[in-house]
Amino acid sequence: YMYISFFLSLFLLTQISPKEGWQVYSSAQDPDGRCICTVVAPEQNLCSRDAKSRQLRQLLEKVQNMSQSIEVLNLRTQRDFQYVLKMETQMKGLKAKFRQIEDDRKTLMTKHFQELKEKMDELLPLIPVLEQYKTDAKLITQFKEEIRNLSAVLTGIQEEIGAYDYEELHQRVLSLETRLRDCMKKLTCGKLMKITGPVTVKISGTRFGAWMTDPLASEKNNRVWYMDSYTNNKIVREYKSMADFVSGAESRTYNLPFKWAGTNHVVYNGSLYFNKYQSNIIIKYSFDTGRVLAQRSLEYAGFHNVYPYTWGGFSDIDLMADEIGLWAVYATNQNAGNIVISQLNQDTLEVMKSWNTGYPKRSAGESFMICGTLYVTNSHLTGAKVYYSYSTKTSTYEYTDIPFHNQYFHISMLDYNARDRALYAWNNGHQVLFNVTLFHIIKTEDDT
Numbered sequence: 174y175m176y177i178s179f180f181l182s183l184f185l186l187t188q189i190s191p192k193e194g195w196q197v198y199s200s201a202q203d204p205d206g207r208c209i210c211t212v213v214a215p216e217q218n219l220c221s222r223d224a225k226s227r228q229l230r231q232l233l234e235k236v237q238n239m240s241q242s243i244e245v246l247n248l249r250t251q252r253d254f255q256y257v258l259k260m261e262t263q264m265k266g267l268k269a270k271f272r273q274i275e276d277d278r279k280t281l282m283t284k285h286f287q288e289l290k291e292k293m294d295e296l297l298p299l300i301p302v303l304e305q306y307k308t309d310a311k312l313i314t315q316f317k318e319e320i321r322n323l324s325a326v327l328t329g330i331q332e333e334i335g336a337y338d339y340e341e342l343h344q345r346v347l348s349l350e351t352r353l354r355d356c357m358k359k360l361t362c363g364k365l366m367k368i369t370g371p372v373t374v375k376i377s378g379t380r381f382g383a384w385m386t387d388p389l390a391s392e393k394n395n396r397v398w399y400m401d402s403y404t405n406n407k408i409v410r411e412y413k414s415m416a417d418f419v420s421g422a423e424s425r426t427y428n429l430p431f432k433w434a435g436t437n438h439v440v441y442n443g444s445l446y447f448n449k450y451q452s453n454i455i456i457k458y459s460f461d462t463g464r465v466l467a468q469r470s471l472e473y474a475g476f477h478n479v480y481p482y483t484w485g486g487f488s489d490i491d492l493m494a495d496e497i498g499l500w501a502v503y504a505t506n507q508n509a510g511n512i513v514i515s516q517l518n519q520d521t522l523e524v525m526k527s528w529n530t531g532y533p534k535r536s537a538g539e540s541f542m543i544c545g546t547l548y549v550t551n552s553h554l555t556g557a558k559v560y561y562s563y564s565t566k567t568s569t570y571e572y573t574d575i576p577f578h579n580q581y582f583h584i585s586m587l588d589y590n591a592r593d594r595a596l597y598a599w600n601n602g603h604q605v606l607f608n609v610t611l612f613h614i615i616k617t618e619d620d621t
Contacts (some may be wrong), residue, residue, distance in 0.1 A: 175385060191600075197561045227469055236413070256616060289564055343600075362496055362545065364546070365573075368608070370605065371578060373604075373605050375600060375604045376604075377604050379602060381486055381585040382596060383436040383437070386415075395414045396411055396412065396414070397418040399411075404432065404434060406432060407428055407431065407432050412424055431450060433448060434487040435481075435489065436486065437488055437491035438492060439492045441494045443461055444459050444519075445500065446522075447492065448487075448489070448492065449468070453472075469523065470537040474513075475534075480504035480618075482539055493541055493542050494615070497542075498517070499518075500542050502547065503583070510534055511534065512540070513528070514565060520532055532549055537549045538549070538557050538584065540587075546564045549561040550587070553579075555579050557576075557584065580603070581602070581605075
């Protein structure tokens with residue numbers, strides 16, 4: 174196993190064989206869902222060629238810049254030449270005027286003196302123009318000489334590198350991209366290390382609510398579901414894409430058969446799972462058929478603000494999903510009001526296994542599951558951080574210190590999406606996304 178920090182945007186360092194010596198730094202997805210990789214070339218062989226390639230590009234940019242400067246100077250020279258022609262005409266006119274003054278100094282002196290003065294006033298601006306013209310001519314000569322020198326250097330580099338190296342480099346990048354995708358498929362679960370963001374997607378609704386996408390949906394299915402308020406509502410709004418959600422272009426609305434309680438719902442494999450109002454009953458509702466597919470009471474679970482999160486809002490039962498499956502987080506009298514984690518059968522809603530933790534549900538701001546580990550925040554207000562985690566794999570807990578930016582001061586929903594590897598949050602009427610940094614283990618082909 175190789176232990177690696179994986180960032181979302183998940184930055185991944187994959188080891189390449191020593192013979193090739195290449196390294197790849199990449200993110201799992203960009204906003205359009207495409208993989209991105211940055212290639213760092215080896216120190217030998219192609220490295221020297223890459224350096225020359227960069228030198229070639231820099232020289233080409235310099236030549237382009239000088240060509241633009243020469244064009245500007247050329248335009249200015251043409252403009253100055255027109256001034257010179259105009260000055261030549263005016264000089265000829267002056268010469269004629271002087272001759273005329275000599276013929277009749279006394280009678281025409283006053284008249285021609287005034288005309289002469291006006292002509293001289295017109296000529297005065299031409300003096301700095303002529304000086305600039307001489308300077309521009311020198312600059313053009315210098316630029317031409319430098320371009321001749323650069324052209325010789327570029328020709329030499331081009332002959333040494335050859336066009337085939339660019340094609341070879343392109344093929345290398347394509348090969349590395351393929352290997353990166355193969356590596357991504359080997360990713361196993363990771364441990365939460367850091368939370369960054371948020372990114373504000375939209376501002377809408379009341380202070381409390383939930384929004385989500387389906388972590389098991391296909392890459393082409395990017396539907397968004399929106400459930401405003403924590404009670405007294407049965408309307409779920411659907412949007413075909415994140416762009417439609419931002420613009421407010423609804424594609425469909427669903428009128429649920431029951432009101433929901435809290436904001437801790439989840440969409441998983443095409444169905445909505447929510448807590449029925451004033452009960453500890455979990456409902457599975459199919460978006461495709463518009464029918465309730467299953468409902469079951471969560472035995473001993475507190476409800477209706479008996480064991481809510483710190484912000485209240487009937488948030489007693491929190492339904493969530495991760496890479497492993499469907500979960501319910503709640504508290505019971507039998508566990509002294511401390512958090513209970515139950516893994517649910519997604520079809521029947523039966524509890525397959527439960528874990529009793531020692532963390533008081535009423536002291537938790539929110540919680541979310543990543544790879545079978547529950548992460549609990551200590552508040553829903555400013556200054557909140559992930560303070561406690563419980564691993565269902567090892568049945569052990571630890572206290573953590575992972576801060577995150579509660580930008581709009583009040584969080585009433587915080588859920589992890591395994592497909593996006595991001596946290597969806599409802600932050601005081603703002604729908605936001607947090608990126609997560611996970612410590613990952615990657616299995617290589619040599620591992621047994």
